[in-house]
Amino acid sequence: MPYSDLDFNLTDEQKSMRDMVRKFGAEVVRPAGVELDKLADPVDVIAEGSKLWDVFKTYRELGLHKTAFSKAFGGMAEDMDTMMGYVITEEMGYADAGLAISMGACSMPFAYCQMAPVPELQDLARQYVEDTEANLIGCWAITEPDHGSDWGLGGEDPKCAPSVRGVLKGDEYIINGQKAAWVSNGNIATHAVLHVGLDPSKGMMGQGIAICPLDLPGISRGKPLNKIGQRPLNQGEIFFEDVQLPKKYMIIPDYSLFMEARRAGGGQTPMSGMAVLFGGLAKAALDEGIAYARQRVQGGVPIIEHKNIKLKLFEMFMQVESARSFARRMYTFNAESGASSLLHAMAGKWISTETAFKVASEAIQIFGGNGLSKEYQIEKIFRDARAAMIEDGVNESLALGVADDL
Ligand SMILES: Cc1cc2nc3c(=O)[nH]c(=O)nc-3n(C[C@H](O)[C@H](O)[C@H](O)COP(=O)(O)OP(=O)(O)OC[C@H]3O[C@@H](n4cnc5c(N)ncnc54)[C@H](O)[C@@H]3O)c2cc1C
Incomplete structure (x- = not known):
């Protein structure tokens, strides 16, 4: 641009x-x-x-x-x-x-x-x-039909413990339960990072994290999820019935120790990447708005020459550049400082996803009726951005999980 x-x-x-x-x-x-x-x-x-x-x-x-x-x-x-x-x-x-x-x-x-x-x-x-043929495909299986925000907010409350349970018998965990239809790549994945409850009395802190091959006997899948935005992203539920998972595949048996080490050791969290990624989507919405305003003629001139459109684009530009700058600063800190600020990572995810949504909505206003038409990409960007405000954690729930750090 x-x-x-x-x-x-x-x-x-x-x-x-x-x-x-x-x-x-x-x-x-x-x-x-x-x-x-x-x-x-x-x-x-x-x-x-x-x-x-x-x-x-x-x-x-x-x-x-x-x-x-x-x-x-x-x-x-x-x-x-x-x-x-x-x-x-x-x-x-x-x-x-x-x-x-x-x-x-x-x-x-x-x-x-x-x-x-x-x-x-x-x-x-x-x-x-x-593997250049994409024979191996991964997914991250956390969310369950009864546990969404609980993964971040449930803490040690036994009422919030994962429904997918693993019981150690000899050298194997016997896994039972269901992951929600929200698991990205859920229908096509060959392997999962599987979050599983091991000690329900400790709530979410009693979970472990396993690598789970998804061709083990007892594993089945649901139908691909039909949703409003990010439709090219496959999502689907995964069922576990008396699945025998070798004990050594439970690579993180104690979640609370893992989280402590993560906080102390620094590095990125998934939300750092989300902040950067959706800063990119926000920029795409801005660029669509500018490109359309340059070519659409009303009042005898390209609409970008009308002051209201000019100011709207300028505001969108400020919002996008602010979100991208915050994301970049947070991402660099988490990568290079030796520490990790979850507070900034969650804020970055919130800022970028909401900016992408607001800027896409403003761009639709610039497109007029065409913004609502499937002929133009801006309505897709708008729907994709909307999904992001819930993806990998509802923005408000993510914020509640770290706000005490203030
Ligand atoms: C596009 C997309 C991709 C996703 N990819 C994956 C994936 O790869 N793997 C995976 O496992 N999951 C994935 N998810 C699921 C996602 O992480 C969950 O949807 C999200 O965590 C919210 O859970 P929920 O939908 O059950 O909402 P709920 O937790 O039911 O929340 C509903 C509302 O209640 C509020 N709320 C809930 N609990 C509290 C509380 N204790 N205090 C105050 N308010 C509360 C929330 O803020 C929200 O507004 C994906 C979701 C989307 C949309």
Whole structure:
């Protein structure tokens, strides 16, 4: 777009990464997202021959799935820096938020496998890095039909304990229960990061985190979820009936110790990435608004020449740049300071998702009637942004979980 980008000091490597992802976003991700969004039945999104698989495969061919994996596993984490992670996430969000989330969730179980002192899980991490066909797909299975915000707010209250339970018998956990239809990649994943209740008397603090292959006997799936926004993102429920999971796959048996170490050790949380990603979507909404205002003629001139449109665009520009700046500052702090501010990460997720929603809504106003038409992408961006205010935690619930840090 014609306005200048303040990231003037990117290195050549960072610029070439940004440009590569931008091209992939414009040529593959955005067009696929637009096409997948229009499919009435979400079953068709994941059908053989769907454009979804072009996105998965090209993402892998470009090596973008390897960025969080160390060289010891065939990855490229050591060649990455904070700004490279930032530009990849923002460009993916700019291209299509739902598909960006799908790609991100995909690597989660395999990234966890790197840290597990279990040879077969470490092999799995290597296999994922080598997999350019998208045969291995991950998901993050937390939410349950009866437990959404409870995951962040339930604490030690036994009433809030997970319904998916794991009972240790010998060398195996016997898993029973159901994860909600909200699990991203839920119908297509081969492996899950599975949050499971181990000691219900400790509420959410009694949970463990396992790597769970989803082809184990006793696992079944529901139908793909049909929803308002981020429609290219597959979501579906997962059922567990007397599933025998090897004990060694429970890589984090004590959640409270894990959370303490995480707070002390620094690093990103999933909300850091969400803040950056939806800053990208907010920018996409602004750019759609500017492009339309330049070409739509009313009163004999392009509408961008009318003062009300000019001021509206300027306000949208300020909001987008404020959200992106906050996200970048928070993301850099969490990556480089050795500490981690959950307070800022949650605030960043709130600011970026609400900015994307507000800016997309204002852009629809600029489009007039055309903003409501399926012929233009702005109504899709609006719906995608709306979903984000609930995705990975309702914004208010996330805020309540950290507000005491003030
Ligand atoms: C696009 C998208 C992608 C997602 N991807 C995944 C995924 O990959 N994996 C996964 O497991 N889940 C995923 N989710 C689920 C998501 O994390 C949950 O929807 C979210 O945590 C909210 O849970 P809920 O929908 O059950 O709402 P609820 O928790 O029922 O909340 C309903 C309302 O009540 C309020 N509320 C709830 N509890 C409290 C409280 N204690 N105090 C005050 N107010 C409260 C909330 O703020 C909210 O306004 C996804 C969701 C979306 C929309």
